[in-house]
Amino acid sequence: MCGIVGLFAKSPELEERLGVHLVHMLAQMSDRGPDSAGVAVYRDPVPDGMSKLTLYSPDLAEDWKAVASSIGGELDSTRSSHAVVVVPAEAAEAEARVRAARDELRIMSAGRVIEIYKDVGLPEEFARAFELDDLRGTHALGHTRMATESRVTTEGSHPFSTGLDLCLVHNGSLSNHNTLRRSLRREGIEFQTENDTEVAAGYLEWRLREGASLEQALEGCLDDLDGFYTFAVGTADGFAVLRDPIACKPAVLAETDDWVAMASESHAIAVLPGADDARMWEPEPGVVYVWDRAAVA
Known part of the structure; x- marks a missing residue:
């Protein structure tokens, strides 16, 4: 239920x-x-050619600015264990960068307008x-x-x-x-x-x-x-x-x-x-x- x-x-x-x-x-x-x-x-919504990712880390002390920098993006906002990062790349490329840099992070959502938060x-x-x-x-x-x-x-x-x-x-x-x-x-x-x-x-x-x-x-x-x-x-x-x-x-x-x-x-x-x-x-x-x-x- x-x-x-x-x-x-x-x-x-x-x-x-x-x-x-x-x-x-x-x-x-x-x-x-x-x-x-x-x-x-x-x-x-982010501009054309850019992607918005919602990321999750179980570490509440996660350095989200460092994460954003490691994938060539900028930190937009943080909420509890989640962060929204804007990347100047199509979503598939942005997600690939996350997996290459920090594969243990969970990508909750990707697109131009969506943000997902859950716990x-x-x-x-x-x-x-x-x-x-x-x-x-x-x-x-x-x-x-x-x-x-x-x-x-x-x-x-x-x-x-x-x-x-x-x-x-x-x-x-x-x-x-x-x-x-x-x-x-x-x-x-x-x-x-x-x-x-x-x-x-x-x-x-x-x-x-x-x-x-x-x-x-x-x-x-x-x-x-x-x-x-x-x-x-x-x-x-x-x-x-x-x-x-x-x-x-x-x-x-x-x-x-x-x-x-x-x-x-x-x-x-x-x-x-x-x-x-x-x-x-x-x-x-x-x-x-x-x-x-x-x-x-």
Whole structure:
């Protein structure tokens, strides 16, 4: 049992307080996931030809300026055990530099706009440690985890990112993830944990790489992924939600003129401004819901 939240800003005012609202939503999911928590936030795009990496070290005294210098980049910010480094190179090259210089560091995310932060512990403690309430951004996803299929570690927490500016959070369980993992490795998709959610993220990366749209990639999940799940997926342009055809895992969507929100339970949406006037509904089984920034620009 885990908790998912998502928030998509449709107004500048909401973007300025995205972190505050995300933290409030995440706290409402503590009962569903007390083991660990994480967020993916889309904000502050870097210029073309540059990449933004979120890096993790278990050493809280890590010299992040030295790390950034060793890969030819600049330190953008630090939050607890994580750092954002901007590198004047395409993402694949930037990631290769990290592995060559400091292979023990974990690359949490790579792209132009995504930042991922996650750690073990209660969601409220995680949010305080990472000072998430000062984040601004266009959209974000969050997850609280109750581990059932893998260890409680920072690396095993959600969100998972296997492609540029792509992330996935998941409530449920996949039964064919080991078979799928082997086939995706043959396609060049790499995995860093045993978590089935990372496999689902890798599947989406593969489908997108093969030319599918996000909606098509998620529709492919209905044929290729066995199990029960609610997925929330973030991209540079927006986010999407999908429940499996049986839909035994809970999910709620809501929308106002200022935001779109999703959560495992409605009380996580009730803390948002204007929630009393929001249109709220339960997403249909096997139906992909997508919100794109171009549609609200």
